[in-house]
Amino acid sequence: PGEPRGSPVSRLAVAGVKSIIAVASGKGGVGKSTTAVNLAVALALQHKLRVGLLDADVYGPSVPTLMKLQGRPQLDKESKMLPLENYGVKCMSMGFLMDKDAPAVWRGPMVMSALEKLTRGTAWGNIDVLVVDMPPGTGDVQISISQRLPLAGAVIVSTPQDLALVDARRGVNMFQKVDVPILGIIENMSYFKCPKCGERSDIFGHGGAKSTSEEMSMEFLGEIPLNIALRETSDVGEPIVAFSPNSEISGIYSSIARRI
Numbered sequence: 645p646g647e648p649r650g651s652p653v654s655r656l657a658v659a660g661v662k663s664i665i666a667v668a669s670g671k672g673g674v675g676k677s678t679t680a681v682n683l684a685v686a687l688a689l690q691h692k693l694r695v696g697l698l699d700a701d702v703y704g705p706s707v708p709t710l711m712k713l714q715g716r717p718q719l720d721k722e723s724k725m726l727p728l729e730n731y732g733v734k735c736m737s738m739g740f741l742m743d744k745d746a747p748a749v750w751r752g753p754m755v756m757s758a759l760e761k762l763t764r765g766t767a768w769g770n771i772d773v774l775v776v777d778m779p780p781g782t783g784d785v786q787i788s789i790s791q792r793l794p795l796a797g798a799v800i801v802s803t804p805q806d807l808a809l810v811d812a813r814r815g816v817n818m819f820q821k822v823d824v825p826i827l828g829i830i831e832n833m834s835y836f837k838c839p840k841c842g843e844r845s846d847i848f849g850h851g852g853a854k855s856t857s858e859e860m861s862m863e864f865l866g867e868i869p870l871n872i873a874l875r876e877t878s879d880v881g882e883p884i885v886a887f888s889p890n891s892e893i894s895g896i897y898s899s900i901a902r903r904i
C-alpha cells in the first residue's frame with residue numbers, strides 16, 4: 645500500500661547472492677514449479693553453479709515435494725535459517741515452516757513479510773544464482789516481490805494455448821512495468837511424442853509461445869514436451885534432470901539453463 649504501481653522501491657541485495665532470476669507464469673498449472681526446479685538442478689549439476697531455490701509460491705509451496713525435502717530449517721548463530729539442500733540446490737520454502745495441510749489464507753502484507761523472512765532471513769552462503777519460483781499470476785503480491793528483490797530477470801512459462809498466452813503476456817507486461825528484464829519465454833507441454841511410435845501430437849496446439857515471444861520481441865528459450873516421466877519424477881521428488889541427466893528432456897532444460 646502507498647507504493648505506486650510500477651515505481652521501483654528499494655531493491656536491497658540479498659547477502660551472498662550474486663544473481664536472482666524469477667520463474668513466473670500468468671496462471672497456475674502450466675508447469676512453472678516443475679520448470680523452476682529442473683532449471684535450478686540443471687544450473688547446479690550440469691553447469692556447476694552454486695544455486696539456491698526460493699519457493700515464493702506461499703499459497704501452494706511445491707518445492708518441498710518436488711525436491712524431496714522436509715523438516716524445519718535449523719538456525720545459525722545469527723538466527724538465520726539454514727536452507728535445506730538436495731540435488732546440489734539450497735532450498736527455502738514456506739512449506740518447511742508450516743504444516744503440510746494448513747491452508748495459507750494470508751493477506752498481501754503478511755505474504756510479503758513472510759517472503760522477506762524467507763529471502764533475507766535465510767543464510768544462503770555464497771551462491772551464484774537464486775531461482776525464485778514465483779506465485780502464479782500478476783497480482784499485487786507478484787508486483788511487490790518484483791519491486792523488492794533485485795531481479796536480474798524473469799523467465800515466463802506458458803503452455804501453447806491462447807488462454808495461457810494471454811496470461812503470459814500479462815506477466816511480461818507486469819515485469820516490464822517494474823523494470824525487470826524478461827529473459828525469455830518457455831513453452832511447456834509443448835507437444836507429446838508417443839513413446840512407442842515416436843509420432844508427435846500437438847495436444848494444446850503448437851508454436852503459440854514462439855509467435856508471442858516474436859511479437860513481443862522477446863527471446864524464445866525453448867519447448868518442453870508433455871512427458872510422462874517428467875510428471876512421474878516430479879511427483880516423487882526426483883527431478884528428471886538429476887535422475888536421467890542424459891535424457892532428451894534433461895538436455896532441453898540444460899540448454900535453457902545455459903541461456904538464462
Ligand code: ADP
Binds near residue numbers: 675780834
Ligand atoms: P505450476 O507451478 O505452474 O502450478 P506445476 O509445475 O506444479 O505447475 O505443474 C502442474 C502439474 O503438471 C504437475 O503435476 C506437474 O508434474 C505436471 N507437469 C508440468 N509440466 C509437465 C510436462 N512438461 N509434462 C508432463 N507433466 C507436466
